[in-house]
Amino acid sequence: MEEIDFVKSIEEYYEKEMEVVRSLNKEELNAAMNCIMRHYEAGTNIYVLGNGGSSATASHMVCDFNKGICGELEKKFRVICLNDNIPMLMAVGNDISFENVFYEQMVGRINKDELVIAISGSGNSHNVIKAVNYAKEVGCEIIGMTGYAGGKLMGLSDYKMHVPVDDMQIVEDIHMSFDHMIMKIFWRYLMAKEGKEAIYKINQ
Numbered sequence: 001m002e003e004i005d006f007v008k009s010i011e012e013y014y015e016k017e018m019e020v021v022r023s024l025n026k027e028e029l030n031a032a033m034n035c036i037m038r039h040y041e042a043g044t045n046i047y048v049l050g051n052g053g054s055s056a057t058a059s060h061m062v063c064d065f066n067k068g069i070c071g072e073l074e075k076k077f078r079v080i081c082l083n084d085n086i087p088m089l090m091a092v093g094n095d096i097s098f099e100n101v102f103y104e105q106m107v108g109r110i111n112k113d114e115l116v117i118a119i120s121g122s123g124n125s126h127n128v129i130k131a132v133n134y135a136k137e138v139g140c141e142i143i144g145m146t147g148y149a150g151g152k153l154m155g156l157s158d159y160k161m162h163v164p165v166d167d168m169q170i171v172e173d174i175h176m177s178f179d180h181m182i183m184k185i186f187w188r189y190l191m192a193k194e195g196k197e198a199i200y201k202i203n204q
Contacts (some may be wrong), residue, residue: 002097002151002187013170014165015174016165017170017173017174017184020164020165020170020174021174021177023160023161023164024143024164024174025030025160028159028160028161028162028176029161030144031157031159031160032160033182033185033186035115035120035141035158035159036115036117036143036182037144037196039114039115039141040075040186042078042080042113042162043075043078043125044111044113044114044115045078045079045110045111045114045115046065046077046078046079046080046114046115046116046117047079047080047081047082047106047110047114047116047117047135047140048061048062048079048080048081048082048083048116048117048118048119048132049063049082049083049116049117049118049119049128049131049155050083050118050119050120050128050145051125051127051128053121053126053168053172054119054120054121054172055083055132055173055180057119057145057172057175057176058082058083058119059081059084059119059174060081060179061079061081061117061179062079062080062084062177063145064180064183065077065079065183066078066079068183069183069186069187069190072191072196073190073191073194073196074194075190082101082102082105082106082131084185085097085105088101088104088105089101089170090103092105094104095188098127099126099127099130100127100130101127101129102127102128102130102135103127103131103134106131106134106135106138107134109159110135110140111138111140112137112138112139112140113140113141114135114140115136115140115142115143115149116131116132116135116140116141116142116143117143117145118131118132118142118143118144118153118157119143119145119170119175120144120145120146120151120153120174121146121148121171121172122146122147122148122149123144123145123146123148123149123150123151123152123153123154123197124151124152124153125153126151126153127154129152132156132157134158136156137189141158141159142156142157142158142160143157143158143159143160143161143163144156144157144160144175145161145162145163145175146160146161146162146163146171147162147163147164147166147170147171147172147173147175148166149169151164161175161178163175170182
């Protein structure tokens with residue numbers, strides 16, 4: 001097979017992504033990060049959820065916050081991903097409806113003043129919106145990670161982590177980068193606060 005030259009397409013993809021990164025509202029990101037930090041200091045649960053690629057981001061956040069940031073810290077994050085119990089998701093999806101897969105995990109379990117980080121590229125995922133509406137009724141704070149025009153989720157969110165582009169792949173790339181960016185900044189900040197040196201350790 002003759003080799004195909006994808007270089008121009010690669011350059012175009014990353015040039016567009018870098019342009020979007022430069023356009024991000026850094027003040028809104030800062031406000032959302034301060035919200036997360038307040039919930040860390042208060043020791044409250046932080047629930048994360050999303051569909052498809054957003055579910056992978058939500059699951060990844062549990063690893064990066066609960067282990068990546070907190071591995072050597074005395075005080076730990078309490079991040080819970082509502083995507084990670086596959087039997088629960090399948091049972092609710094099959095027996096009730098897919099629209100209820102997050103809502104049913106919240107009912108009678110989440111408490112006032114906890115935090116929900118809801119991830120939806122379109123901002124209109126029905127199961128995410130149903131869960132967020134319930135969480136707001138209970139009295140939780142909401143951080144919405146969105147793309148495109150923000151959809152319903154942006155309007156429901158107390159804090160916004162918005163990616164202003166009509167391109168799902170770039171939206172999901174940058175949502176994942178939010179996780180890594182926050183993880184690294186919080187890790188360094190909290191380690192310094194405990195008088196420890198932030199040195200990343202990998203398998204030798």
